[in-house]
Amino acid sequence: MSKYYLAVDIGASSGRHILGHLENGKMVLEEIYRFPNGMKPVNGEKIWDIGALFGEVVNGMKKCRELGKIPVSVGIDTWAVDFVLLDENDKRLGNAVAYRDDRTKGMDAKVYETVAEDELYATTGIQKQIFNSIYQLMALKEKKPELLTKARTFLMIPDYLHFLLSGVKAQEYTNATTTQLVNPKTGDWDRERIEKLGYPVEMFLPIQEPGTAIGHLKEEIQKEVGFDCNVVLPATHDTGSAVVAVPSNDKNVLYISSGTWSLMGTELLEADCGKEAMQRNFTNEGGYNRRYRFLKNIMGLWMIQSVRKEIAADQSFGEICESASKCTIPSIVDANDDRFLAPENMTAEVQKACEETGQQVPQGIAEVAAVIYNSLAKCYAATLQELEEQTGCRYDNIHVVGGGANADYLNQLTAKYTGKTVLAGPTEATAIGNLAVQMMAGEELADLQDARSCIFQSFAIKQYPVV
Structure with missing residues (x-):
């Protein structure tokens, strides 16, 4: 009789429940429930309706x-930092404020005062992103200090959902590191700096390893x-789960976890916290x-998701990808520019x-999507060059996992611009990694x-050779 495991994988736009079991040595998946998610404006803040999300977790179960x-x-995985x-x-206490809220504007300067x-x-090895938890906490300290005064426990979003299920408060490692408050050498909170920043150090729980059973x-x-x-x-952290599912045991593996964000990087056994x-x-x-996911955040398919919602809601992502592949517009934008983080x-x-920038202005969904896809692939190529220089390794191919593995045109462009064979799949990487743990x-x-x-052995991997 099969032993079933349930992965609850919640992204910025939707969540799903996927049952997994092993059959003849292969992992078998069954999606049993799907539900919408999204940021909502409440009292001037962009928030997650965390109560509704938990209700959907229970409904799927x-x-x-x-x-x-x-x-x-x-087990539940979600996005990071919130x-x-x-x-x-x-x-x-208060709302579950979303990382795309603008409350963190100027908070980097406040943090750097200390x-x-x-x-x-x-001391953390974490890249600066203005929405990191460290800046969100500074926004609370500056704008709503009464909440920090009352706070006794800090929990990342999936940890809070686990708490609602089990009654056990536990802080998981992979998501904790995205706060920019964890020391990579000790794998524990950098309590000295937390205290210096004026955040209540006692609210940060001991960090637990992925794979820990916390209760019933x-x-x-x-x-x-x-x-x-x-x-x-x-x-x-959904990217942490997705990287578990990269189907390679090569010593030097290069991946793009492609979804709302594109997370491009490799795995290191020791963190690289150097100046370069x-x-x-x-x-x-x-x-x-x-292990350390040494990577760079690239804006990702959030851009395509947004333009589809705005001007082509009746088209599938596959249709948009196909129409974009027929365009010849040469324009390129900086996909990592903050202007694309949460534009109106x-x-x-x-x-x-x-x-x-004096380039051809795209018109219609096909041309706009073509600009975005080409811009993303160009960004991947630049990131690849930096990775090879930084690690001293040469990578033979790129594993693309997650929903973006279905984006044929983007995968073709990635192979073209990087000069590397692209191996696409599995598409359900986050849920698969969750189940694997x-x-x-x-x-x-x-x-x-x-x-x-x-x-x-369990999932199809599509190959895109360099043309």
């Missing part, structure tokens, strides 16, 4: 009972969903088994960027090498 496929464990604060009674930027990188479902949750199971921490890595804006995010209108912003915890997979070999 009920489907397991309906199907008669009861998981032995469940968090909630709990008071002395474990009640949430901790110099180069010192911060040298709370009694009221058991009654609601109709079963009990273990709650196991996966790599709760900082200047190039590489980050050393925590990975499974204390992405289409207009891309057009404006082309106009400002649970299966390792359940002793059905021996270790990371075994998990990646299983993933390689």
Whole structure:
């Protein structure tokens, strides 16, 4: 009889519940529930409706009972950097504010009044992103200090959802590192600098490893969903889970976790916190088994998602990709420019960027998408060159995992601009990595090498040669 594991994978625009089990040595997936997600404006803030999200987590778990496929464990992964604060009674303080909210404007300067930027990188290895938790906390300190005064517990979004399921407060490693408050050498909070910054140091819990079983479902949750199971921490940062699912055991592996963001990088056994890595804006995010995801954040398919919503809601991403491939517009924009982080209108912003640089202004979804796809691929090529210079390694190919593995035209462009063979798949990398960590915890997979070999054998990998 199969042992089922449940991955709850929540992204910025949607979430899904995927059951996984092993069959003849291969991982088999079954999506059983999907639900929408998105930022909402509330009282001048962009927030996540965390109560509704948890309601959907529970609704999806009920489907397991309906199907008669009861998981032995469940684990939740989400995006990084966002968090909630709990008071002395474990009640949430304020909103779950989204990273695209503009409350962090100017907060970098406030942080650097206490901790110099180069010192911060040298002691955390995390690239500067204005939405990192360290700047979000400074925004609270400056604008809503009463919330920090009342705070007794800091939990990242997936940790809070695990708490609502189990009643156990636990802080998982991979997501904790994205706060820019963790020391990569110790793998623990940099409590000295947290204290210097004026954040309540006591609210930061001991950090737990991915694969840790933190408890069972709370009694009221058991009654609601109709079963009990273990709650196991996966790599709760979705990119952390996606990288677990990169189907390669090569010593030097290069990947792009392609979705809302494009995360391009490699794995290191020791963090690179040097000045050159900082200047190039590489980050050393925590990975499974204390590996380091040495990578760069690139704006990603958020740009395509936005323009589709604005001017081509009736077209699928596949149709948009196909129509873009037939365009010859030569214009290129800087895909990493902050102007594309949360513009009021992405289409207009891309057009404006082309106009400002004297390039052909794209018209219609095909041309706008073509500009975006070419710009992303150009950015991948530049990042590849920096990675090879920084690590001293030469990479033979690029593994593209996540939803972007389906973007044929982008994969073709990536091979063209980088001069590397692109190996695309699996597309469900985040859920697969989540499940793999649970299966390792359940002793059905021996270790990371075994998990990646299983993933390689289980899912189709499409090859895009250099043309």
